[in-house]
Amino acid sequence: MSSDKVRLALLGCGTVGTEVVRLLHEQSADLTARIGAPLELVGIAVRRPGRQRGSDIDPALFTTDALGLVKRDDVDVVIEVVGGIEPARSWLTEALRAGKSVVTANKALLAEDGATLHDAAAEGGADLYYEAAVAGAIPLLRPLRESLHGDRVTRVTGIVNGTTNFILSSMDATGAGFGEALDEATELGYAEADPTADVEGFDAAAKAAILASLAFHTRVTAADVFREGMTGVTAADMASAKEMGCTIKLLCIAQRGPDSAGTDSVSVRVHPAMIPRSHPLAGVGDAFNAVFVEAEAAGQLMFYGRGAGGTPTASAVLGDIVAAARNRLSGTRAPSESSYAHLPIRPIGESVTRYHISLDVADRQGVLATVAGVFAQHEVSIATVRQSGREDDATLVIVTHGAPDANLAATVEDLRALDIVRSIASVLRVEGGA
Ligand SMILES: NC(=O)C1=CN([C@@H]2O[C@H](COP(=O)(O)OP(=O)(O)OC[C@H]3O[C@@H](n4cnc5c(N)ncnc54)[C@H](OP(=O)(O)O)[C@@H]3O)[C@@H](O)[C@H]2O)C=CC1
Numbered sequence: 545m546s547s548d549k550v551r552l553a554l555l556g557c558g559t560v561g562t563e564v565v566r567l568l569h570e571q572s573a574d575l576t577a578r579i580g581a582p583l584e585l586v587g588i589a590v591r592r593p594g595r596q597r598g599s600d601i602d603p604a605l606f607t608t609d610a611l612g613l614v615k616r617d618d619v620d621v622v623i624e625v626v627g628g629i630e631p632a633r634s635w636l637t638e639a640l641r642a643g644k645s646v647v648t649a650n651k652a653l654l655a656e657d658g659a660t661l662h663d664a665a666a667e668g669g670a671d672l673y674y675e676a677a678v679a680g681a682i683p684l685l686r687p688l689r690e691s692l693h694g695d696r697v698t699r700v701t702g703i704v705n706g707t708t709n710f711i712l713s714s715m716d717a718t719g720a721g722f723g724e725a726l727d728e729a730t731e732l733g734y735a736e737a738d739p740t741a742d743v744e745g746f747d748a749a750a751k752a753a754i755l756a757s758l759a760f761h762t763r764v765t766a767a768d769v770f771r772e773g774m775t776g777v778t779a780a781d782m783a784s785a786k787e788m789g790c791t792i793k794l795l796c797i798a799q800r801g802p803d804s805a806g807t808d809s810v811s812v813r814v815h816p817a818m819i820p821r822s823h824p825l826a827g828v829g830d831a832f833n834a835v836f837v838e839a840e841a842a843g844q845l846m847f848y849g850r851g852a853g854g855t856p857t858a859s860a861v862l863g864d865i866v867a868a869a870r871n872r873l874s875g876t877r878a879p880s881e882s883s884y885a886h887l888p889i890r891p892i893g894e895s896v897t898r899y900h901i902s903l904d905v906a907d908r909q910g911v912l913a914t915v916a917g918v919f920a921q922h923e924v925s926i927a928t929v930r931q932s933g934r935e936d937d938a939t940l941v942i943v944t945h946g947a948p949d950a951n952l953a954a955t956v957e958d959l960r961a962l963d964i965v966r967s968i969a970s971v972l973r974v975e976g977g978a
């Protein structure tokens with residue numbers, strides 16, 4: 545690298561990439577002053593080079609040959625904002641092994657096979673930065689990776705998907721059902737044409753794996769994360785949550801602690817849950833993200849902001865570019881990521897949570913005793929019971945004390961088999977509060 549410039553290759557120029565280019569142009573003088581040398585964008589790889597990008601980018605920069613661009617000798621920093629596993633993994637391992645710094649927003653790749661990227665970075669003595677991969681603009685990974693390294697993080701609870709938070713906030717505010725709220729999110733440009741990754745929790749699970757890996761110094765992949773989407777949350781569930789002084793959020797929860805045999809382990813899960821309105825995450829509305837970190841010495845910390853969108857995400861990418869460029873000029877490297885702990889993953893069956901169960905029952909004599917008996921049989925303690933309706937049209941809403949997921953699953957299975965239980969309308973976890 546010549547010390548007069550830091551040369552950048554950009555892979556992808558869509559929602560995030562276009563904003564990265566705009567900010568690089570608009571903030572060029574400030575960035576030069578902060579880094580100590582100018583940044584030069586030497587090429588942009590895309591699929592369709594002729595496409596209108598909505599900003600005045602020199603057309604000569606575009607190429608469809610991403611690998612060729614990565615391999616260019618004059619490239620110092622590779623910025624990947626394409627997404628997906630392949631070919632992104634091949635491009636980035638090639639760059640890192642060759643000693644080029646990498647900045648990526650690719651949560652799917654980091655969660656599925658982060659180890660390959662970290663190994664390639666170690667092999668090439670190169671920097672791998674990915675602040676934008678979780679919670680967009682919110683500075684979160686650097687605090688976990690650096691500021692909290694003297695502490696022991698015990699739990700991370702977050703709203704890390706903007707689309708689903710918009711949908712659930714709208715259901716809460718208007719009483720709308722899931723479909724109606726999703727249509728609104730699509731109209732306003734929050735939800736993608738195919739919202740599966742968001743509403744089924746895949747996006748949040750990838751982010752949860754990255755957060756857990758950093759928080760607990762261990763390797764967690766997307767496959768280790770228990771995942772349940774939020775498509776089953778109904779207007780009735782939201783109304784029930786309101787009656788309890790709660791709302792419903794799609795949460796990612798990563799916890800460190802002993803498993804049933806007393807071994808230090810981690811559990812990572814993504815699912816909708818009721819939380820009390822007094823919980824710090826309950827007030828996080830619209831498409832905002834927030835992450836609540838609990839550490840032994842620091843106590844409780846809250847990170848809040850915009851978790852998606854081209855400009856907020858580009859802010860995090862630019863921060864990483866500055867860090868990588870400074871390191872190259874000074875011949876230093878980012879603090880390496882520690883994954884020394886090798887903690888086992890605790891199965892979901894051992895997760896202890898409170899539950900809210902809504903049953904449609906025939907209101908015959910003894911129904912309550914029969915239902916309560918099933919809970920007792922599986923050692924699930926009942927905290928409250930509420931009945932509404934009469935005769936063949938009654939609803940029982942039961943809230944439990946904390947119980948292992950496996951016990952609750954067995955309870956629900958046995959309840960389903962009772963002829964007085966016509967249907968189980970919903971089973972939702974309850975998090976936060978006493
Ligand atoms: N959008 C957001 O709010 C956030 C996104 N991210 C992450 O950022 C990354 C980018 O997301 P986003 O900008 O929304 O995605 P887009 O789909 O808007 O853009 C993807 C870009 O990649 C290009 N591309 C796709 N395949 C290839 C290929 N084989 N070779 C070269 N270029 C290719 C596309 O080219 P073309 O334009 O020609 O089609 C496009 O420019 C993803 O990893 C995403 O998860 C992270 C946080 C938030």
Ligand SMILES: N[C@@H](CC=O)C(=O)O
Pocket residue numbers: 679680704705706707708742747851852853
């Ligand atoms: N689809 C994601 C985008 C950012 O990661 C979201 O809605 O949060």
